[in-house]
Amino acid sequence: NHKRPASSSPMGPCSVSLRSHTCGELRPEHAGEKVALYGWVQYLRQDLFVILRDYSGLTQVLISQDDGSLNEKLGELTVESVVKVTGTVRRRPEGQENTNMPTGDIEVLAENLEVLNTCRKLPFEIKDFVKKSEALRMQYRYLDLRSTRMQQNLRLRSQLSMRMREYLCHQHGFVDVETPTLFKRTPGGAKEFLVPSREPGRFYSLPQSPQQFKQLLMVAGVDRYFQFARCYRDEGSKPDRQPEFTQVDIEMSFVEQAGVMALVEGLLRYSWPPELGGLSQPFPCITYSEAMRDYGSDKPDTRFHMKLVDISEVFVNTKIEFLKSALGQSEGSIQAICVPDGGRLFKSKDLEALKETARSVFGQELSVLAVRPEGTLKSPLSKHLSPSDTEGLLGETGARPGDLLLVSACSLHTVRPLLGKLRLQCAELMEARGVTLRDPTAFHFLWIVDFPLFLPKEGEPGSLESAHHPFTAPVAQDAHLVYTEPLQVRGQHYDLVLNGCEVGGGSIRIHKAAEQLHVLKNILKEDVSVLSHLLEALDSGAPPHGGIALGLDRLISLMVRAPSIRDVIAFPKSFRGHDLMSQAPDYVSEEDLKPYHISVTWPPAKTEEK
Amino acid sequence: NHKRPASSSPMGPCSVSLRSHTCGELRPEHAGEKVALYGWVQYLRQDLFVILRDYSGLTQVLISQDDGSLNEKLGELTVESVVKVTGTVRRRPEGQENTNMPTGDIEVLAENLEVLNTCRKLPFEIKDFVKKSEALRMQYRYLDLRSTRMQQNLRLRSQLSMRMREYLCHQHGFVDVETPTLFKRTPGGAKEFLVPSREPGRFYSLPQSPQQFKQLLMVAGVDRYFQFARCYRDEGSKPDRQPEFTQVDIEMSFVEQAGVMALVEGLLRYSWPPELGGLSQPFPCITYSEAMRDYGSDKPDTRFHMKLVDISEVFVNTKIEFLKSALGQSEGSIQAICVPDGGRLFKSKDLEALKETARSVFGQELSVLAVRPEGTLKSPLSKHLSPSDTEGLLGETGARPGDLLLVSACSLHTVRPLLGKLRLQCAELMEARGVTLRDPTAFHFLWIVDFPLFLPKEGEPGSLESAHHPFTAPVAQDAHLVYTEPLQVRGQHYDLVLNGCEVGGGSIRIHKAAEQLHVLKNILKEDVSVLSHLLEALDSGAPPHGGIALGLDRLISLMVRAPSIRDVIAFPKSFRGHDLMSQAPDYVSEEDLKPYHISVTWPPAKTEEK
Incomplete structure (x- = not known):
């Protein structure tokens, strides 16, 4: 009388199923x-x-x-x-x-x-052309997911992940290892969610990445590790960030930076959906300095030009007061970007918007110069410009009649990010005016290397912090400078950028305990006791190793050209971190909190509300 | 001057690496x-x-x-x-x-x-023959993982997982979908970890399984879903349980119980490591009633016999008081198991241990009868036995000279689990005496079906609870009984047992909102408002669907015959839930708790300790 598995078609979407065919396959x-x-x-x-x-x-x-x-x-x-x-x-x-x-x-x-x-009357129609609000989509996510686009996004994600796994496991001998998500709090880990334990006062923490575990696996001799790792970051409300996200986490022993980069290029080539076109290989690679110099950004969008041009030389003997004063300051510089045909494309409100960005985000004035048909410059500035100034400007920037020049003069640390940001804003404005500046089908991968290892800590003069994380090894030629001039040290860190978005980052790690101790204790002034297990591990025969983590959600959202990473996640949270379907996070009774020895500290104003 | 990826051997464990060969490959x-x-x-x-x-x-x-x-x-x-x-x-x-x-x-x-x-002096030698304590292994897990056995376990796990993914994705059209782990608390979810949010009083919860999400994905038309899902269960201290574990989570639309079972058999056959030998297919399948009747357990170890025998008939007219009284009670029964050669194998302290189990766990006395060479029974009971009693006993149990009979008389609900437990205890005792009872290389998979859908709630007479979970559909023939005699309803639930351990469980789900509402509200008396999103989803065109979850840690630990699931997890917690390497969970400053609006309620005795 026992029901036994029926014999069934062994393969395909109708295997072990009641249907004979899917709705898409009859011919x-x-x-x-x-x-x-x-x-x-x-x-x-x-x-x-x-x-x-x-x-x-x-x-x-x-x-x-x-x-x-x-x-x-x-x-x-x-x-x-x-x-x-x-x-x-x-x-x-x-x-x-x-x-x-x-x-x-x-x-x-x-x-x-x-x-x-039988289906009730639904809050919205399941038709691809029906527009619905983001909030409604999230509340009825199980309906929203019926759309062709969301079905495709989820299936592409699954297929891409599978291809990546095949490449890593079958072609390169990687081992898929699951690491814990209930872990110890990182000192200063302000973005880590806490998980109360049943022991009074003790908490687990949900880590932002398996960084420590992946390194410990190398010490353990696992040789090549990967994991599609769930990571957590509590940033409160931030647009297009999710409190949990997935990274393709990779670590290898006995490898150099070039090896990790080659592996990742192979990984993306192997898993890239053919319908998106081929990927050129190897990916272009520029240094952090070059990126900042040319694009004013460490994640430049290289689908279009409009590079930053240093025109300080043109004005080296200028009489124009604000330019002179800019050049006089420490690391002062005058730089420009040239907007092709900008004179025609940009309305005065566009120029106002650009100036407003310069003012509000960077506290700087922006000078705008239009190139007249006859090659002279139109600008409040132009009456102060000598013919050789104009000639120099046009020569350096390559500006032609009809173009616009955006010029800013201040310290390098400001002028580059400023023009980097305006470059992107100009691109959006130009595209809004109908210019095809960035090929919408193009995928421009780019490596950025030779980042500084340390940066001055904001608001704490004299203190340093890691540009990425304290486990990054210095570039070999700079290793000795770690002890003498740490700000001059370049790190063996590499970022992978796609169309101007960071989609991955990694590094060769420090594998010697003494060097790691020096960085943590003497340079970063960290409490080393909380990382004693890692230092001990490095002292126990740690191999040279390095790795990378790719942001899977972001990568896929760029691949499918989704406006938000929420479009490639089955059940995302709202930007406030809420699940609009189930109303998580939710209130919990005091009774339920008791086993965890915690109680809610209600802010005064809110007490009655609850 | 930029380092670019070197051209390298494209495949294998030495690709993109500094080494030319691994240490195991030279010939x-x-x-x-x-x-x-x-x-x-x-x-x-x-x-x-x-x-x-x-x-x-x-x-x-x-x-x-x-x-x-x-x-x-x-x-x-x-x-x-x-x-x-x-x-x-x-x-x-x-x-x-x-x-x-x-x-x-x-x-x-x-x-x-x-x-x-250079490696320091280590706390233990990395030699496979060196014994080390569990605590030391956990504290220096990165050294422990260097052992041949742990390397093999982690690699087998990775390979098995990959094969399973291939089977599901490539052969059966499954979609790998990641579901959130920060979710809403389940009512009565006493085993769910809490995660405080930055909104006062609101908490996420780490779910014990993606049950709701997998069903919602079916409503969403995803058709076939799988995920290697990280699950969480806060059970405090329990031996060989982990606060986080992994299940192979599967759900399909338009499928019946037999289809899911066939899929899982195919999955295990496809992914089973060849070195472990073939798997017989299809797996045997028995009903819950049969399992309880023959083995006194719903997860019987079928690698050996020694089934329970109902000998009530033999004693239907007995004068022996305690047997008579047992048969007189509701569902009273007299049952036996026969231990082959038990008379020789078991010492009196073994018999004492068996009796002690009966007494301490079940509050019952156990009668032990030895079969003498001439076929008579030796026991305090034997003087009360008529020759026909003895004949009946030997006939029913098949006991032969030298065998031992363990007899218990009480209600069915006690006598079966009692003898089921003693059956396993006997097996261990026999093996300790050198008998090869269970082939150590054998893998006996077994399906258990036709579970009751509801059970009487312990300690609350008249109340019912779900035998598994409230989403399980009734067996079709019993569906009408849900409204009249719920205790008689069998559920479309199936458990997969391997060598006496539950390694998976699943069911066909209720797909109609009205039926689900009836179960939740009228039978289980749950607050349906917390599951309103699921009920709404079922009302929005939910397809018939069902699925299963396999416990990956347990499955692999059985495959590699590891004494503990800790041996197949890279960084397990101790049985108290601690990470002995990093000392998680750890104390957190009040400052760090502030953003979450919680504070620690120190138990009086512990306040000073901290």
Whole structure:
């Protein structure tokens, strides 16, 4: 009397299933076959047709008008109800084929129709063209995910992940190791979620990455590790950040920077969906200094030019007061970007917007110079410019008649990020005016290397902090400077940038305990006791090692050109960190808090609200 | 001046690496080749040999006594230091081959030796034969993982997971979807960790499984979902449980119980390591009633017999008071198990141990009867037994001279678990006496089906609870009983058992909102408002669906015959939930708690300790 597994088609989406075919696969060669289809009612047409949908597509089902019982069922059917249809495939009558529909040459003549679940009136229609608000999409995510786009995004993500795993496991001998997410709090880990334990006062912490574990696995001799690691970051409310996210986490022993970079290029080439076009290899690689110099950003969008131009030389003997004063200050510089055809494209409100950015974000004035047809410059500044100034300016920037020059003069540390930001703002403005500046089908990967290892700590003169994290090894030639001039040390860190977004970052790590101790204790002034297990591990035969982490959510969102990473995550949180479907996070009774020895400290104003 | 990825061997464990070969791969055919090996010093022998180790094996390196500088380095070398050796492969001199070593036909004549990291004196030796305490292993997990066994366990886990993914993705069209771990608290979810948010009084919860999300993905039309899901369970201190664990989580639309079972059998057959032998297919399948009747357990170890035998019939007219009284009570029963050759194998202290289990765990007395060579029974009971009683007993149980009969008489609900437990205890005792009862290389998979859908709630007469979870659908024939006699309803639940351990469980789910509402509200008396999003989803065109979750840690620990699941997890917690390496969970400053609006409620006695 025991139900035993039925023998079933061994492979494919109909294996071990009740259906004989999916809704997307029937073709004229199936004509005459008896089929059993399961799906959702997409459309009801002319009291005659049911258009059945599943993830794979649509099939037209014809209900014969002669069959009273079928017609009765059809009359009661609502869209998005779930039905089973058995019937026979047939070619559509000539002239009634639908060439827009992969199954448009056939239809299924229903012999039976069974309603498996009736659908209520939904808060929005499941049609790709129906616009719905973000909040409604999130509240009814299980409906939103029925859209073609979300189905494609989730499936692409799954396929890409699988390809990446194949590349790492099968081609390069990596071991998939799961590391804990309940861990010890990192000192100063202000962005780590806490998890109360049942021991009074003791908390786990949800780590921002498996950094310590991946290094410990190298010490453990695992040799090559990877993991699709769930990571956590509590940043409060930030647009397009998620409190939990996934990184493709990779670490290798006995490798140099070039090796990790080659591996990642191979990984992306192998897993890249063919429909997105090929990837040029190897990826271009520039130094941090070059990136800052040319693009004013450490994650430049290289899909377009408009590089920063240093025009300080032109004004080295200038009489113009604000330029002179800028050059006089420490690391003072005058720089420009040239907006091709900007004179025609940009309205005065665009220029105002650019100036406003310079003012509000950087506290700087921006000078705008338009190149007249005859090659002279139009600008409040121009009456102070000598002909050789103009000639120099046009020469250095390559500006031609009709172009706009945006000029800023201040310290290098400001002028570069400023013009870097304006460069992107100009690109958006130009595209809003119809210019195809950035090929929307292009994928520009770029490596940035030779980052500084340490930066001056903001607000604490004389103190240093790691540019990335304290485990990054110095570039070999700079290693001795760690003890003498730490600010001059370049780190063996590499960032991977795609279309101006950082999609990965990694480094060769420090593998000697003494060097790591020096960095933590003498340079960063950290309490080393909390990392004693890592220091001990480095002292226990740690191999040279390095790795990288790729931000999977961001990478996929760029691949599918989604406006937000929420579009490539099945159940994302709102920007306030809420799950709008279930209302998480939610209130918890005092009773439930007791085992964890914690209580809520209600802010005075809020006490009554609750 | 930018370092660009070097061209490198495109595949295998030496791709993009500094080494030319791993330490396990050199063979006589490599003789004459220049190689670069990287690894750990496993042994130093006779001031002449360095045995180099990596995950793949060992290679003997010969240091020529003529090379002063090499000999100097050799003299300073410590075991477990990390070195680079360049040199030439050569066949070992005849007679010096080591047939126990895969690389034992060759050695590498060192031309250079570079110490990349010196190893301190370690807390224990990295030799497979060195015994170390569990606590020490956990504190220095990065050293413990260097053992051959742990390396094999982690690699087997990675390979098995990859095979499972291939089967699901490539062969059956499953989509790997990541679901959130920061979720809403389940009502009564006493085992869920809490995660404070920055909003006063609001908490996320780490779910015990993605149950709601997997069902919502079916409503979303994802069709076939899987995930290697990190799950969380706060059970305080329990031996061999981990606060975080991994389950292979699977859900499908348009499938019946038999389909899910066939899929899982195919999954295990496809991913099963060949070196463990083939799996018989399909797996045997018995009902819950049969399992309880024959084995007194819903996860029977079927590697050996010794089934429970109901001998109530033999004693239906007995005069023996305690048997009579047992049969007189509701569902009273007399049952036995027969221990082959038990008379010889079991000492009186063994029998005492069995009786003690019956007494302390079940509050019952156990009668032990030995079958004498002439076929009579030896027991305090025997003087009350008629010849027909004895004949009946021997006939029903099949006991033969030398065997032992363990007899218990009480209600079915007690006698079955009691003898089920004693059956396992007997097996251990017999094996301790040298009997090969259970083939240590055997893997007995078994399905258990037709579980009751509801059970009486312990301590609350008249109340019911779900045997598994409230989303399980009733067996079709029993569906109407949900409204009338819920205790009689069998659920479409299936458990997968391996060698007496539950390694998976799943069910066909309720897909109609009205039925789900009835179960939650009328039968289980739950507050349905907290599951309103799920009920709404079921009302929005939910397809029939079902799935399963396999406990990956447990499954792998059984496959590698590890004594604990800690042996197949890279960084497990102690049974108290501690990370002994980093000392997580740890104290957190009040300052760090402030953003979460919580404070620690110190138990009175502990306040000073801190």
